[in-house]
Amino acid sequence: MQTITTTEALAEFCAKAKAQPYVTVDTEFLRERTYWSKLCLVQLAIPPAKDGEAVLVDPLAEGLSLEPLYDLFRHEATVKVFHAARQDLEIFFVDAGLFPKPLFDTQVAAMVCGFGEQVGYETLVKKIARQALDKTSRFTDWSRRPLTDAQKVYAVADVTHLRVIYEFLSKELEKSGRHVWVEEEEAILLSPDTYTTLPEDAWQRVKTRTTSGRFLAVVRELARFREGYAQNKNIPRSRIFKDDALLELASTRPTTLDELGKSRLLLREARRGEIAEGIITAVKAALEMAPENYPHVPDEQHQLQVNTALADLLRVLLKAKSEETGVAAKLIATSSDLDRIAAGKRDVPALTGWRADVFGRDALRLAKGEIGLTASGGAVRVVVV
Numbered sequence: 550m551q552t553i554t555t556t557e558a559l560a561e562f563c564a565k566a567k568a569q570p571y572v573t574v575d576t577e578f579l580r581e582r583t584y585w586s587k588l589c590l591v592q593l594a595i596p597p598a599k600d601g602e603a604v605l606v607d608p609l610a611e612g613l614s615l616e617p618l619y620d621l622f623r624h625e626a627t628v629k630v631f632h633a634a635r636q637d638l639e640i641f642f643v644d645a646g647l648f649p650k651p652l653f654d655t656q657v658a659a660m661v662c663g664f665g666e667q668v669g670y671e672t673l674v675k676k677i678a679r680q681a682l683d684k685t686s687r688f689t690d691w692s693r694r695p696l697t698d699a700q701k702v703y704a705v706a707d708v709t710h711l712r713v714i715y716e717f718l719s720k721e722l723e724k725s726g727r728h729v730w731v732e733e734e735e736a737i738l739l740s741p742d743t744y745t746t747l748p749e750d751a752w753q754r755v756k757t758r759t760t761s762g763r764f765l766a767v768v769r770e771l772a773r774f775r776e777g778y779a780q781n782k783n784i785p786r787s788r789i790f791k792d793d794a795l796l797e798l799a800s801t802r803p804t805t806l807d808e809l810g811k812s813r814l815l816l817r818e819a820r821r822g823e824i825a826e827g828i829i830t831a832v833k834a835a836l837e838m839a840p841e842n843y844p845h846v847p848d849e850q851h852q853l854q855v856n857t858a859l860a861d862l863l864r865v866l867l868k869a870k871s872e873e874t875g876v877a878a879k880l881i882a883t884s885s886d887l888d889r890i891a892a893g894k895r896d897v898p899a900l901t902g903w904r905a906d907v908f909g910r911d912a913l914r915l916a917k918g919e920i921g922l923t924a925s926g927g928a929v930r931v932v933v934v
Contacts, residue, residue: 550603550701554610560617562593562604567621569595571628573711574649576637577691577704584779584786586640589691591618592704598712603705609694615645622649630715632656632670632707639744648739655711657734658718661727663875670707678713682706730903734880751776752844755792757799762843763835767799769844770831778827790819790828802832853892860891863912865922869929870908881908890916 553559566572577590594603608615622629622641629649631637633656638648659668664676671682686703696704722728737743752769759765772795779786790798794814803809809828810820819825846852864887871878882899889897890912900909911931914920921934 550605550705552605552607552696552701554607554613556612556614556617559606559613559615562602563617563621565602566593566595567624567627569627571596571630571653571715572621573630573708573715574637575631575704575707575711576640578636578640579690579692582785584783585643586636587692588640588644590696590704592708594705594708594712596712598716601712603709605701605704609692619645619647622647625650628653630655630711632673632711632714634738635743638738642741642744650739652735652739653715653719654731654735654738655714655718658722658731660877660880661730662718662721662725666877666879670711673714674710677717678710680710733902746776748773748776748780755795757796760846762840762845764799765844765846766838766842767802767832767835768795770835771795771798771828774827774831778824789824790815798828798832802836804829804833804836853888853894855888855892857891859916860887862915862922863887863891865929866912866915866931867908869922869931870911874907876907
């Protein structure tokens with residue numbers, strides 16, 4: 550098992566990969582102590598599926614540049630195969646500002662091919678590659694060197710079996726003609742917006758039932774400060790203050806260190822220094838804000854006038870369509886999608902693209918009363934009214 554520790558060796562392998570129709574890719578990283586993921590290992594394998602070459606790339610090796618890998622990612626004649634690619638792609642986007650193209654995500658493909666919702670790699674290895682995985686090294690510290698033999702075996706298995714899975718799913722999509730469906734989903738994974746968190750938008754991730762403009766203004770300014778600080782210092786946002794402390798601060802609105810010190814939920818480190826100053830500045834900015842500049846909560850499910858009977862029927866229709874097509878229901882439409890449709894909203898992902906063909910058009914016909922649902926045994930059928 551080769552571990553690549555030099556730029557020259559990486560360039561040599563990537564040159565081989567460019568001559569292949571695909572390369573399988575995985576990463577090992579740490580994120581518990583940082584805002585951005587710390588890349589610790591890259592695994593690569595090329596066909597044939599049974600005995601093609603597989604290597605480990607050590608990005609922590611002194612002097613190693615990942616540019617040959619990024620050049621491979623730009624090489625569009627070779628498909629880059631990942632499983633559940635989102636976190637891997639974020640690492641490469643943050644580090645190099647690029648995405649591996651063309652991309653094939655086996656988790657998305659498996660959901661389209663009838664393997665259920667967000668199917669795990671281990672499940673696909675068992676069902677498609679007919680192999681078992683040893684997961685004992687799953688939660689080890691990948692930043693420590695040297696890597697153990699067990700870690701290496703675990704890591705390389707994440708790309709060797711992936712070759713068999715890719716070849717199987719690719720053929721299934723070719724037979725079903727659903728390649729476009731997968732490509733639509735992968736377009737989201739290949740969008741910079743998926744991985745960009747602007748500090749001014751961070752407040753929208755904080756869950757609160759309060760819709761008061763002034764309260765939300767304080768939430769926004771506190772979340773803006775926290776996100777920017779976390780990004781600049783490369784530390785988890787929870788290390789600065791957690792959401793429950795943020796909401797407490799939005800209620801108590803401290804404008805002095807003495808008032809800040811009375812917080813029950815704020816970490817000790819946040820009661821002084823840069824963080825304390827940032828909190829007080831954020832609160833003051835919100836309190837001085839003109840009401841017309843307050844943030845507004847977008848339509849949420851609890852604010853929608855949902856026709857609950859229609860929502861229930863849409864759930865039955867979704868289940869029927871999922872079983873009929875073999876596509877995971879969650880991939881076709883979310884619970885939020887169904888509630889929005891039942892509330893009369895039409896700017897819903899489930900009503901666009903391939904989802905419209907599978908589910909969306911009939912969902913709208915059901916909402917208009919043009920079709921109904923009948924049950925016979927365990928099957929549900931659509932009938933024209």
